[in-house]
Amino acid sequence: MILEKTRLAVYLTIFFLTWSAYNFFLIPIIPQNWFPIFAVIKFLVWVVPVYFYLKLVDKVNPIEYLKLNKNIFSGVFFGFLVVLPFAVIPSLIQFFAQKHGFYFSLSLSDLINGVLMAGFAEEIVFRGFIFQKLQLFSSLPAATIINSVLFLLIHFPYWFSKGLFTWFYAGFILVFGIIVCVLFRYSKSLWATMTFHWVNNLFSLLK
Numbered sequence: 001m002i003l004e005k006t007r008l009a010v011y012l013t014i015f016f017l018t019w020s021a022y023n024f025f026l027i028p029i030i031p032q033n034w035f036p037i038f039a040v041i042k043f044l045v046w047v048v049p050v051y052f053y054l055k056l057v058d059k060v061n062p063i064e065y066l067k068l069n070k071n072i073f074s075g076v077f078f079g080f081l082v083v084l085p086f087a088v089i090p091s092l093i094q095f096f097a098q099k100h101g102f103y104f105s106l107s108l109s110d111l112i113n114g115v116l117m118a119g120f121a122e123e124i125v126f127r128g129f130i131f132q133k134l135q136l137f138s139s140l141p142a143a144t145i146i147n148s149v150l151f152l153l154i155h156f157p158y159w160f161s162k163g164l165f166t167w168f169y170a171g172f173i174l175v176f177g178i179i180v181c182v183l184f185r186y187s188k189s190l191w192a193t194m195t196f197h198w199v200n201n202l203f204s205l206l207k
Contacts, residue, residue, distance in 0.1 A: 001137055008133050011053060015125075016154065018045055023157035035109035039117040046121040050129045066128035067190045075189030079196040082183055087200040106205050114205060119197035126151045126177070127184040127193045140185065148177030176200070 022041065030037060054062040063069050126147060134143035152173045159165040180193040187193075 004133070005137060007057065008130075011049070012130070012150070015045070015049065019154060020157040023161045027158075027161065032109075035113060038109075038113045042113070042117050042121050046125050050125055054129070065132070066124060067184075067188060068128070071187060071189035072191050075187050075191030076195045078187045078189075079183065079192035079194065080199060082179070082192070083196045083199045086179065086196075087203045091203040106202075110205050115198055115201045118201055119194050122151075123180070123190055123194045123197055126154075127180055128190045131181055131184060144178055144181040144185075147181055148174055151177040 022045065026041075027038075050066075051062045054060050054065050058065070130150060131143060131147045134146055138146065152170060155169075155173055156165070159169065180196055183196055184190065184193045
């Protein structure tokens, strides 16, 4: 158990330092019209290390461990059902109430990086990997809170590098993290949390 904690601590340290360095030093020098490279980098920094950690260190099937092959259709349905009151319905009420109309302001970069890759990579790392690891040596409530705080902290490098930090965003991300942990726990499918994440991010781009 001590070895497992140490391994997780080392992974988290390297992961957070790498992502922070990327946000502060690489993002400012990458041209914005090279937006596909952002998705590639996120895949390499977030998803690939988790795959090899599970494959080489834990010696388990990453797809099975991450619950990517379980309850796919029910997970998608359940994720969409849960996200309705959290993001979809409030967004619809807000935007239909506005005088200027209701439309999507969604670029290809937003779709690839802000919706698809964000939901895919972040759920693999935080719910599929870290959350399940935390449950090995802590209670479900503790694992949920720790995971949600870590999920909040990983947003800080981007927020601070862009000057976007607000307490509203911080509180929203913390609550978001708690909801998707509970959703993952009871749906037993990462497809539920990815669907929740995708739909939430999509509606957050409504203008």
